[in-house]
Amino acid sequence: MSTRVQSIMTRDLVVATENESVATAISRLSDRDVGALLLLCGGRVCGILSERDVLRRVLARGRDPHATRVGEVATVDPITVGEGDSIRKCSELIRSHRFRHLPVIDSDRRPVGIISARDLLQFVVEGRERTLDRQPAAAARSDQSIDAYEAPDSAVGPSAVLPGTQPR
Secondary structure, three states, rough: EOHHHHHOOOOOOEEEEEOOOHHHHHHHHHHHHOOOEEEEEEEEEEEEEEEHHHHHHHOOOOOOOOOOEHHOOOOOOOOOOOOOOOEEEHHHHHHHHHEEEEEEEEEOOEEEEEEEEEEEEEEHHHHHHHHHHHHHHHHOOOOOOOOEOOOOOOOOOOOOOOOOOOOO
């Protein structure tokens, strides 16, 4: 059984409204040391604003972050996942759409978390480290492909082939 989103998502969300200035949003991102915030409309996810959005849609175009509103430059109607979706699905979405953050919503589109590419990387790396710590000799000899999106306690050794990569 594959691991579910709720096991690795961040629940401490950073949010904004459409009418907030980008400068205020950037300050909040910096204070919380995160790369994206969710745009809420009536308590539901209606957009996402990332550092990349600010660079490309505000600064690179010479717009004033104090005068520009989050709703003007956020990515609207972002792709989302639910808490019960698999980590594999998140990874495939992030990789295929080339974004770094994925909002997690409930059935009413209310935010419950966010998954970042960093969260996914940490999940895979920690699983490999635990396996190596438990079975260093066996893991070193392993030449089988392992599903890196299974729970971290599964056998993920140094020879694991991650989806989208080629074996060594």
